[in-house]
Amino acid sequence: MSLESLHLWIPPSVLWTFGAIVALLVVATIVVALMRRGDAGKHVELAARVNSWWVLVGVFAVALLFRRGIAIGFFALLSFLALKEYLSLIPTRRADRRVLFWAYLCVPIQYWWVWQQWYHMFLIFIPVWAFLFIAMRMVLRGETKDFLRAAGTIHWGLMTMVFGLSHLAYLLVLPDGKPAVGAHGAALLLFVVLLTELNDVLQYIWGRTLGRRKVIESVSPKKTVEGLVGGALTTTLVAFLLAPVLTPLTHTDSIAVGLMIGFGGFLGDVTISAVKRDIGVKDTGTMIPGHGGILDRIDSLLFTAPLFFHFMAFFYF
Amino acid sequence: MGYLLRLFFYGVLVRLVVLFVLGLNVRHRERLPKRGPAILAANHNSHLDAMAMISLLPLRLLPKVRPVAAADYFLRNKLLAWFALNVVGIVPLNRQRTHDKEDLLAPIAAALERGEILVFFPEGSRGEPEQLAEFKTGLARIAERRPDVPVVPVYTYGLGKALPKGEWMIVPFFVDIFVGEPLHFDGDRIAYMERYRHAMAQLALEEKHADWT
Incomplete structure (x- = not known):
């Protein structure tokens, strides 16, 4: 079966990049296996993390x-x-049970x-329409105790989890208006997601080895500081190096985007940490x-996705 | 035919709602019974409680898994009774005696005799969402009759938020389900209920849950 027969909608550069990611994962899996040699009880969390990456x-x-x-849809x-x-x-x-139903419907x-x-x-749908509608729905319910806290938290959730993340999906349709730019939406999406996740890993590695x-x-x-700066610079x-493969970014712009993802990713990470600390939990769930x-x-994507999107939309589309 | 309907209900519909619309965080899954007879004794806040717990057990056990449910509520009209008995597969329980000699626990004893895994709610009714009512001693009476049958305490949080009493619309929430160590009867009903209460309180402490008011 040839690749053409699959009718993939993505360009070859995306496939090559996925190939590189798989190679990276193979290396990571071998390194972790070597680190755990002789003692299966060592680095259990790290091994689970690499498996989840696959x-x-x-x-x-x-x-x-x-x-x-x-x-x-994904x-x-x-x-x-x-x-x-x-x-x-x-x-x-x-009192907000049904309000939450409307919040879900925004997705x-x-x-x-x-x-x-x-x-x-x-x-504008979430910043304007959903913002006003949710407030209206809440006030008509008539419960005023903790009203502002509830309205604020629900809207914060919509802005980050729905509005923020949907910028990734809009990258997929972005170039359609201006095909002359020569970028493919899937390539842009892969670029920002790969760099963001890689930045997480790099900041972790830099922090664990040199962090003071x-x-x-x-x-x-x-x-x-060492983790943040080392990670951001490596990113x-x-x-x-990756921008010419996946994006129309100039050399200067690719450096700006790299720094933006490096520091933006850090901010997204610590923002959710602050939320977790406020609530008093360690992890947000057990799914992965x-x-x-x-x-x-x-x-991290909650910050980097809208940042990268609007950088591209402003300078290239 | 009846079984196929039940398989479709639990294998497709219930799992779609429980695992996708809601989503479960299960702790200590290995403590769940591998075969009957056994009793899962949980706190009760929602019609979804039994559905969520049955979704934890493998489908091959389905013919042996049944929720114990109030006869006065679920058998109140013909259509509901048909659905409850044939699709949900409840063991109907009368909550009030109609005559002096009536053995209310007989249907449960019979089900355990058949080697079934029962989902049982010691509180007796759903009550206020996400609030614990008094556990009734029915659980201890069953344990006294069948001291060999393991009773597994199960603490759930979130199902009363997703579908509380008096509501029909399910709102998605992740649900916590914490499974406790099986309890065995030691000859004293009051002490037994105290141990059950303690086990449930310990499970509830495993995660910090905000009040829902």
Whole structure:
């Protein structure tokens, strides 16, 4: 069976990049196996984490490769899971049970705008329409105790888990308006997701090997200046090398984007850490062995996805 | 035919709702019974409680798994009775005696005799969402009759938020299900209920859950 017979909608550069990711995972798996040699009780969490990476990469590849519609649907599903994890974690009021139903309904609607490539609606639906509608729905219920906290937390969830994440899906339809730019949406999406997740791993590795000075101890005691800077700079280097393959970015812009993803990813990570610390939990869930919940894995993307999207939209489309 | 319907109900519909619309965080799954007779004794907040617990058990056990449910509620009209008995597969339990000699626990004893795994709610009714009512002593009476049958305490959180009493619309929430160590009867009903209460309180402490008001 040849590749053509699969009718993939993605360009070869995306396939090559996935090939490189698989090679990276093979190396990681071998390194972890060597580290655990002789004692299966060692580095159990690390091994679980690498195993989960295989599954995550596999699911992401299947979601992305075949059809644009499948890929958009995949991110709608991801938003649903993330929003559900968030709304299950935070204290909600009994009076808002049905309000939460409306919040969930925003997920398919928001992704419908993406599928329709209705850019204006994509941009304002949650910040304006959902914001006003949820407030109206809540106030008509008549419960004023903790009203502001409830309205604020529900809207914060919609802005991050639905609006923020849906920027990834909009990358998939972005170039359609201006084919002259010569970028493929799936390549842009892979670029930002790969760099964001790689940045997480790199900051972890730099922090574990060289980390000394705490960067923001009250929120995330394990994060260090060395991890942050080392990770962000390595990510910037990878961005510089990978940009010509997957994006229309110039050399200067690719450095700017690399720095933006490096530091933006860190901010997304510690923001969700702050939420968890506020609520008093360690992980947001148990869905991904070795990582925690969905939110523990996509926290950095909550910042990098809209940042990267609007950088591209402003300078290239 | 009846079994196929039940297989479709639990294998497809219930699992779709419980595992996808909701989503379970299960702890100590290995403590669940591998075969009957056994009793899962849980707190009760929602019609979804029994559904969630039955989804934890493998489908091959389905012919042997039944929730114990109030006859006065689930058999109140013909259509509901048909659905409850044939699709949900409840063991109907009368909560009030109709005559002095009536043995209310007889249907449960018979089910255990058949080697079934029963889902049982010692509180007796769903009550206020996410609030624990008093555990009734029916559980101890069953344990006294069948001291050989393991009773597994199961603590659930979140199902009362997803579908509380008096609501028909399910709102998605992740649900925590914590399974306790099996209890065995030691000759004293009051002490037994105290041990059950303690086991449930310990399970509830495994995670910090915000009040739901």
